[in-house]
Amino acid sequence: MELLMAVSIGVLTACGIYLMLRARTFPVVMGLMMLGYAVNLFLFSMGRLATEAPAVIGRAETHADPLPQALVLTAIVIGFAMTAYVVILIIRGRKTLEHDYVDDRVNERDHGVAEQGLSKRAVAMPETPASAEADGEPRP
Amino acid sequence: MSSHLLILPVLLPLLAGAVLLLFSGARLAWKRPINLAACVALLVVAVLLLLRATEGGAQVYVLGDWVAPFGIVLVLDRLSALMLVITAVLAIPVTLAMSAGTDRTGQNFHGLLQFQLMGLNGAFLTGDLFNLFVFFEILLIASYALLVFGGGRARVAASMHYVILNLFGSALFIIAVGLLYGVTGTLNMADMAVRIAALPAEDVALVRAAGLLLLVVFALKAALLPLGMWLPAAYASAAAPIAALFAIMSKVGLYAIFRVHGLLFGDMAGPLAGLGQSLVWWLALATMLLGILGVLGARDLRTLLAWQVIVSVGTLLAGWSLGTPEAWTAALFYMVHSTWMTAALFLIAGVVVARRGEARDSFMVDARIASPVVGLAFLAGAVALAGIPPLSGFVGKALLLQAAGFSGDMTIFWVLMLCSGLAGLLAFSRAGTSLFWRGPVAEVAAEQPPMPLMPALLLLVLSVLLVAGGGPILDYLAATADAMLQPADMIRAVLGDRYLPGGA
Numbered sequence: 001m002e003l004l005m006a007v008s009i010g011v012l013t014a015c016g017i018y019l020m021l022r023a024r025t026f027p028v029v030m031g032l033m034m035l036g037y038a039v040n041l042f043l044f045s046m047g048r049l050a051t052e053a054p055a056v057i058g059r060a061e062t063h064a065d066p067l068p069q070a071l072v073l074t075a076i077v078i079g080f081a082m083t084a085y086v087v088i089l090i091i092r093g094r095k096t097l098e099h100d101y102v103d104d105r106v107n108e109r110d111h112g113v114a115e116q117g118l119s120k121r122a123v124a125m126p127e128t129p130a131s132a133e134a135d136g137e138p139r140p
Numbered sequence: 141m142s143s144h145l146l147i148l149p150v151l152l153p154l155l156a157g158a159v160l161l162l163f164s165g166a167r168l169a170w171k172r173p174i175n176l177a178a179c180v181a182l183l184v185v186a187v188l189l190l191l192r193a194t195e196g197g198a199q200v201y202v203l204g205d206w207v208a209p210f211g212i213v214l215v216l217d218r219l220s221a222l223m224l225v226i227t228a229v230l231a232i233p234v235t236l237a238m239s240a241g242t243d244r245t246g247q248n249f250h251g252l253l254q255f256q257l258m259g260l261n262g263a264f265l266t267g268d269l270f271n272l273f274v275f276f277e278i279l280l281i282a283s284y285a286l287l288v289f290g291g292g293r294a295r296v297a298a299s300m301h302y303v304i305l306n307l308f309g310s311a312l313f314i315i316a317v318g319l320l321y322g323v324t325g326t327l328n329m330a331d332m333a334v335r336i337a338a339l340p341a342e343d344v345a346l347v348r349a350a351g352l353l354l355l356v357v358f359a360l361k362a363a364l365l366p367l368g369m370w371l372p373a374a375y376a377s378a379a380a381p382i383a384a385l386f387a388i389m390s391k392v393g394l395y396a397i398f399r400v401h402g403l404l405f406g407d408m409a410g411p412l413a414g415l416g417q418s419l420v421w422w423l424a425l426a427t428m429l430l431g432i433l434g435v436l437g438a439r440d441l442r443t444l445l446a447w448q449v450i451v452s453v454g455t456l457l458a459g460w461s462l463g464t465p466e467a468w469t470a471a472l473f474y475m476v477h478s479t480w481m482t483a484a485l486f487l488i489a490g491v492v493v494a495r496r497g498e499a500r501d502s503f504m505v506d507a508r509i510a511s512p513v514v515g516l517a518f519l520a521g522a523v524a525l526a527g528i529p530p531l532s533g534f535v536g537k538a539l540l541l542q543a544a545g546f547s548g549d550m551t552i553f554w555v556l557m558l559c560s561g562l563a564g565l566l567a568f569s570r571a572g573t574s575l576f577w578r579g580p581v582a583e584v585a586a587e588q589p590p591m592p593l594m595p596a597l598l599l600l601v602l603s604v605l606l607v608a609g610g611g612p613i614l615d616y617l618a619a620t621a622d623a624m625l626q627p628a629d630m631i632r633a634v635l636g637d638r639y640l641p642g643g644a
Binding site for chain 2: 040082083093097
């Protein structure tokens with residue numbers, strides 16, 4: 001059970017971090033949620049893993065630590081609220097920014113201003129196409 | 141009543157915020173006085189608590205009468221009382237500035253401010269690590285909404301970074317808290333300090349990892365170098381009075397570092413004593429350097445101030461990592477000063493934005509503000525923040541340099557401190573000349589909500605008071621630093637005698 005738990009937490013964290021590093025908002029939010037699940041599982045396992053051990057004294061031979069369970073519940077509620085907020089924020093961001101990139105400037109650079117700048121300069125300075133090319137080239 | 145005074149800084153904003161949200165359809169004319177009254181009441185409570193902390197040392201409020209370490213306790217000591225007063229003092233000018241009309245540009249400012257205060261006060265008072273996380277989330281969710289208050293492209297874009305980074309920070313916070321609970325079996329910070337002091341050797345690595353994770357979380361909130369790049373865009377795009385309120389937000393991270401790392405990884409902690417201090421020292425110096433460059437490169441007043449926040453964070457954390465009582469006293473003084481003065485200048489920036497029409501607060505030679513009062517207020521704020529005598533910034537910096545001492549190791553700190561003053565001087569001179577001296581007189585755009593100067597003046601007066609009342613204030617801060625470095629008194633207040641190592 002320990003191995004299964006550890007592997008699940010690890011896989012969830014890895015997926016979460018991978019998704020969070022994506023450039024668009026939706027994968028980032030999915031990544032945050034996955035990381036949230038991983039964190040909750042981790043917090044839960046901090047009370048040590050045991051079977052047939054209720055969190056109430058006297059119901060069985062052994063009893064589980066109830067505190068991590070309470071902490072996980074709190075963390076779930078908070079995570080739920082935060083996810084709701086961030087989803088609303090990205091919907092509003094999509095409307096206000098008119099794109100769904102996490103970084104506003106990425107969009108300008110790759111799809112808007114840079115290309116316009118290139119064409120304007122190419123028109124304005126036809127005798128030096130090489131320098132215009134170099135100036136207007138989008139940075140990697 | 142007096143025994144329940146300790147929980148009022150949390151309850152009062154909660155109730156006021158709930159009332160303000162319940163009647164969220166009510167007229168602003170009703171909400172403004174309620175909000176202001178709640179802020180004034182909070183200040184009264186905070187000052188009373190400060191007096192109590194001065195007289196009685198650390199005091200504990202046991203929530204629901206569940207004894208520590210099993211229940212959650214609120215702990216009032218000199219540090220938390222100081223933070224409460226800083227926050228409560230800040231809330232009043234912010235409310236006044238917003239009430240002049242900027243609160244019309246969005247919804248529910250007054251309720252959000254109260255919830256923000258509740259989160260801040262709770263974070264300052266709690267003695268429980270998980271509870272600290274919960275209050276962090278409360279203050280964060282209020283700040284998410286406040287940051288984007290009024291809307292607009294820049295605010296939404298900056299807000300997205302701020303929210304996502306902080307959500308990631310919260311995940312790390314839970315991991316660290318979980319690790320610490322898994323190893324020590326407690327969440328009460330005083331109890332945890334005692335258990336870390338008696339930690340078996342095989343658990344040291346785990347606790348070290350958890351402590352460093354906590355440091356990452358707090359450094360993210362405080363905007364230490366590799367984690368602070370969200371701050372300039374966020375502070376520069378928020379409505380000016382809200383940016384003024386956020387002057388306390390980066391100090392929350394600092395407070396948490398002082399509190400959690402001072403208590404858990406203090407001298408008692410054996411192999412873990414001073415965890416992260418040398419790392420933070422270099423990062424803090426790098427943060428100062430970056431902040432100096434940012435201050436010099438800023439093209440509008442609010443961005444300039446946001447970079448000043450970064451400089452002050454670097455300065456403060458450098459002071460923290462020195463780890464001596466003198467350095468901590470100086471750092472606390474500097475924290476009080478920089479919070480209030482940054483807020484004052486953000487409020488002045490609000491006045492500038494409101495009076496310069498299209499040019500807003502950018503350093504274009506397009507429009508100047510003819511009012512000498514605004515100019516003089518800006519001058520006073522700039523003098524204070526750049527650290528020129530006679531205002532509080534100079535005292536703070538002088539104290540920090542004095543505490544650092546002039547040895548070979550400290551050369552770089554001296555250089556950076558002096559450079560930060562010089563950079564501030566240069567940048568503020570440039571800002572002042574373009575905002576107040578050059579170009580035609582600005583015409584006030586009719587659609588801009590008015591912004592009074594009076595709230596900023598209130599805060600500037602405090603700079604004078606910080607210098608004039610320097611003696612008693614420094615005595616208080618020195619006692620605060622001593623209490624933080626010798627936490628036995630606080631641990632005894634929380635847990636009683638029997639838990640202390642050696643039964644002292």
